[in-house]
Amino acid sequence: MRLILLGAPGAGKGTQANFIKEKYNIPQISTGDMLRAAIKAGTELGLAAKKVMDAGGLVSDDIMIGLVKNRLQEADCANGYLFDGFPRTVAQADAMKDNGINVDYVLEIDVPDDMIVERMSGRRTHPSSGRVYHTKFNPPKVADIDDITGEPLVQRDDDKEETVMKRLSVYHNQTEVLLGYYNNWAQSGLPGAPKYRKITGVGPVEQVRDAAFAALSE
Ligand code: AP5
Ligand code: ZN
Numbered sequence: 001m002r003l004i005l006l007g008a009p010g011a012g013k014g015t016q017a018n019f020i021k022e023k024y025n026i027p028q029i030s031t032g033d034m035l036r037a038a039i040k041a042g043t044e045l046g047l048a049a050k051k052v053m054d055a056g057g058l059v060s061d062d063i064m065i066g067l068v069k070n071r072l073q074e075a076d077c078a079n080g081y082l083f084d085g086f087p088r089t090v091a092q093a094d095a096m097k098d099n100g101i102n103v104d105y106v107l108e109i110d111v112p113d114d115m116i117v118e119r120m121s122g123r124r125t126h127p128s129s130g131r132v133y134h135t136k137f138n139p140p141k142v143a144d145i146d147d148i149t150g151e152p153l154v155q156r157d158d159d160k161e162e163t164v165m166k167r168l169s170v171y172h173n174q175t176e177v178l179l180g181y182y183n184n185w186a187q188s189g190l191p192g193a194p195k196y197r198k199i200t201g202v203g204p205v206e207q208v209r210d211a212a213f214a215a216l217s218e
Contacts, residue, residue: 106182
């Protein structure tokens with residue numbers, strides 16, 4: 001299984017990626033998680049990316065495309081992969097095509113903007129695994145502690161309301177165009193075209209998970 005998850009910041013891409021990667025035994029390629037790991041490691045890339053991410057902008061296409069191409073060379077990608085947060089621009093989507101990086105499905109998770117800020121403000125994450133919680137909608141068993149490892153959860157630096165609003169506008173201006181891009185490609189029936197599926201991301205996490213599983217088996 002090879003797929004792309006599309007959706008606004010806070011739509012639940014990371015949350016659903018955790019279920020899908022388990023079910024299909026494929027790696028989650030989250031470009032946001034990769035950048036956050038670079039920030040934590042204090043690399044040159046991390047230092048440059050932090051400024052852009054804290055401002056709610058996008059890291060340059062060249063950097064992101066290079067990161068993803070390198071990641072796909074790793075052995076765990078041989079059976080498939082799940083992209084979460086990539087591609088985010090037409091240039092990134094075109095680069096995938098040009099490099100023959102195909103997917104079987106594009107799964108859009110749709111959540112209205114007015115629900116996003118509340119989701120972000122309660123989000124807690126376990127950085128090393130990518131597990132995502134919410135203080136109200138998806139709480140860990142013990143507050144601020146990861147269920148599996150017992151390690152502390154953290155709040156993301158870009159989850160401040162002002163930055164979330166900026167990220168949403170960047171999504172509408174630069175990423176949303178990809179919904180039509182992939183929908184049109186899917187309908188073309190051309191070789192290499194993915195199947196396009198859209199589900200609502202509104203409702204309990206398990207309900208969205210079941211809708212995602214159903215969409216990926218059609
Ligand atoms: P990235 O990490 O990709 O962030 P994002 O796309 O903005 O998405 P989020 O991770 O915020 O949301 P999500 O959809 O994963 O939602 P989640 O499951 O966590 O990117 C961060 C930054 O890195 C970018 O701004 C950019 O600067 C840079 N970057 C990354 N990739 C890039 C690229 N390709 N090109 C250029 N720059 C790039 O859920 C959110 C919250 O909601 C959680 O608390 C969760 O528990 C809760 N929740 C989930 N599902 C539900 C539900 N059904 N009901 C109620 N609550 C729910
Ligand atoms: Zn995410």
